Amino acid sequence: MYRYDEFxxxxxxxxxxxxxxxxxxxxxxxxxEDQFKPLRLMNGVYLQLHSYMLRIAIPYGTLSSTQLRMLAxxxxxxxxxxxxxxxxxxxxxxxxxxxxxxxxxxxxxxVEMHCIQTSGNCIRNVTADHFAGAAADEMADPxxxxxxxxxxxxxxxxxxxxxxKFKIAVTGAERDRAAVQVHDIGLHLKKDAEGNLGFTVYVGxxxxxxxxVAKKIRDFLPxxxxxxxxxxxxxxxxxxxxxxxxxxxxxxxxxxETGTAELTALVEKEFAHLKESELKLPESDIRAIETYFAxxxxxxRPEGDAVIARAIAEDAGFAAWxxxxxxxHKNPDYASVTISLKGIGEVPGDMSAxxxxxxxxxxxxxxxxEIRVSHEQNLILPHVARADLKxxxxxxxxxxxxxxxxxxxxxxxxxxGLDYCALANARSIPIAQGIAERFADQAVQEDIGDLKIKIxxxxxxxxxxxxxxxxxLGVEKKGAxxxxxxxxxxxxxxxxxxxxxxxxxxxxxxxxxxxxxxKTYLAHRQDRHESFLSAYQRLGLAPFKEALYGSDAKVx
Amino acid sequence: xxxxxxxxxxDGIAVWLGPNGNWVEDIRDxxxxxxxxxxxxxxxxxxxxxxxxxxxxxxxxxxxxxxxxVIPRRLRERIxxxxxxxxxxxxxxxxxxxxxxxx
Ligand code: SF4
Numbered sequence: 001m002y003r004y005d006e007f008x009x010x011x012x013x014x015x016x017x018x019x020x021x022x023x024x025x026x027x028x029x030x031x032x033e034d035q036f037k038p039l040r041l042m043n044g045v046y047l048q049l050h051s052y053m054l055r056i057a058i059p060y061g062t063l064s065s066t067q068l069r070m071l072a073x074x075x076x077x078x079x080x081x082x083x084x085x086x087x088x089x090x091x092x093x094x095x096x097x098x099x100x101x102x103x104x105x106x107x108x109x110x111v112e113m114h115c116i117q118t119s120g121n122c123i124r125n126v127t128a129d130h131f132a133g134a135a136a137d138e139m140a141d142p143x144x145x146x147x148x149x150x151x152x153x154x155x156x157x158x159x160x161x162x163x164x165k166f167k168i169a170v171t172g173a174e175r176d177r178a179a180v181q182v183h184d185i186g187l188h189l190k191k192d193a194e195g196n197l198g199f200t201v202y203v204g205x206x207x208x209x210x211x212x213v214a215k216k217i218r219d220f221l222p223x224x225x226x227x228x229x230x231x232x233x234x235x236x237x238x239x240x241x242x243x244x245x246x247x248x249x250x251x252x253x254x255x256x257e258t259g260t261a262e263l264t265a266l267v268e269k270e271f272a273h274l275k276e277s278e279l280k281l282p283e284s285d286i287r288a289i290e291t292y293f294a295x296x297x298x299x300x301r302p303e304g305d306a307v308i309a310r311a312i313a314e315d316a317g318f319a320a321w322x323x324x325x326x327x328x329h330k331n332p333d334y335a336s337v338t339i340s341l342k343g344i345g346e347v348p349g350d351m352s353a354x355x356x357x358x359x360x361x362x363x364x365x366x367x368x369x370e371i372r373v374s375h376e377q378n379l380i381l382p383h384v385a386r387a388d389l390k391x392x393x394x395x396x397x398x399x400x401x402x403x404x405x406x407x408x409x410x411x412x413x414x415x416x417g418l419d420y421c422a423l424a425n426a427r428s429i430p431i432a433q434g435i436a437e438r439f440a441d442q443a444v445q446e447d448i449g450d451l452k453i454k455i456x457x458x459x460x461x462x463x464x465x466x467x468x469x470x471x472x473l474g475v476e477k478k479g480a481x482x483x484x485x486x487x488x489x490x491x492x493x494x495x496x497x498x499x500x501x502x503x504x505x506x507x508x509x510x511x512x513x514x515x516x517x518x519k520t521y522l523a524h525r526q527d528r529h530e531s532f533l534s535a536y537q538r539l540g541l542a543p544f545k546e547a548l549y550g551s552d553a554k555v556x
Numbered sequence: 557x558x559x560x561x562x563x564x565x566x567d568g569i570a571v572w573l574g575p576n577g578n579w580v581e582d583i584r585d586x587x588x589x590x591x592x593x594x595x596x597x598x599x600x601x602x603x604x605x606x607x608x609x610x611x612x613x614x615x616x617x618x619x620x621x622x623x624x625x626v627i628p629r630r631l632r633e634r635i636x637x638x639x640x641x642x643x644x645x646x647x648x649x650x651x652x653x654x655x656x657x658x659x
Contacts, residue, residue, distance in 0.1 A: 026565070026609070027565070027566060027609065028609075029608070029609040033565075033606070033612050047563055047568055047612065047613065048568075049570065049632065049635060049636045050568075050569070050570055050636060050639060050640070050647055051563075051567065051568040051569055051570075052567070052568035080646055095646075096568075097566065097567035097568065098565065098566055098567060098568060099566050099567065347642055347643075418631065418632060418635055419635060419640035419641055419642055419643075420640060424632070427635075427641060427642075429640075429642050430641060430642055433642065476631075479629065479630060479631070480631075481631065
């Protein structure tokens, strides 16, 4: 893992001391709320319905066991015993007191974590594939580049007051598991014909009020040009992006209003000036950062197949878990394990302090002390010997962390929604719980197969509903919760926005509506191998509309 | 009918303005006003409290009195008065045997 150098330490420490002083001055009245609010936001402190909320960055979703244990300590000592993992690979505490936040930040700094740039109109936490460094289909580990971007963007003076927030995602695998095409900049690592590493560059993706899939503006950007090119994009955006209207200030609107060709020309022009500047990454620097992310030395463990075969025969629960929650590793003796934070009836993404400790212990004993956070609100142990999987499973099961549903209908994304969020129009979590309970049966879920449901409690789309195979958006209508449904969205390498199916559903109708959609899929699919998404792409909205609204659909 | 909701500066906890200018943690103790004069009094007290760094985000909210209990019109405010609907053991609902009126 990347280790802080003396500069990182000094910067984070200075920032904690500064914020401690700012909090003291706010509480004494020396700073007004108007003066203080932007300062607290710069340190990840939001005010929500019941309390403050603290958002902690987990750069590119990589956590050590020591860090996870510290999050457990904070959850216990300063919060209500749990934390919430988000679609931004962040962790949020929902109940911290403002007076305690400087102490929390001190604790975080002691394990190389902070909350800087988790809010505000700056470059936010850079996200990456949660199987980075482990997945068999990976071209190269995206995290060294994410780390280079993190160092470059941290407290970047030119880009601290952008028109709006700015999100960058990087993936290094064939399959895009980081949803790069719905980010302000998406970087897809690849190799050119000569075997050189570089990126396909996407710009202007984003969800929210006006969703767009990003436009490809470069087929291949050599790796050494990463910072020069990203700077060029940010510079064009910083100058040309709209500041007159908050809802039109994201780069997606600039791309849309300017046109991809013209915007690309502006970026390339700026890039031409920067290409040979100090922003050009020396090969030696890239390779030096890469060494921090070198995979652990994985001992030869060929006995895995036999151990697994025996465990599968003896334990149906393990068999189901092994079918769903394992990802093929580069090393055939190993696997990446998905720890589902979507137990049936649980809150998606929530984890208790005790569970954090269990996972930290497992990481130390079986997974080289490494943990990942996925944007799908699950945790990953990236490198587990297949021979150890049964032991890991048993320990996870004892901690209620072995739900065998990765990628299945109950593995939903849900934002905090109206249960916590001050911006929400409707609740998300109870809808997710209701759907999970409806489809709790393992055989039913596995028969339905891969299906991603994503739920947001308002148009800000933190729950990525636009790219859910089934997307659910909560709105408020006449004082009641109403849920709009979209079908056919996708956040992978074939990114697409879902189509709105029709009028929304009340809170007590939405689970039935999802049930109807799923039954319609099951009735129309060609066979078990045709996934929900493929079937939808073949069938279109019509049969689903008909099933949901009956003859009304023909009129609508 | 209205009451005045806010969050306490020091810890962010949701509070309401009670009689005598006290900030109360239980919505049942909130001061309910029925006219513009009453609203103005609540707002004036809240402005003072904001200026004195006691609370932030003061806001008048619509409520009904149902069987003698203060029930906010909006679900958002009902959830704020009770706690997360998914965690009956957390928030204000945990501290008292509150009836949570979500619908
Ligand atoms: S989508 Fe809306 S309700 Fe959900 S967390 Fe984001 S802002 Fe809050």
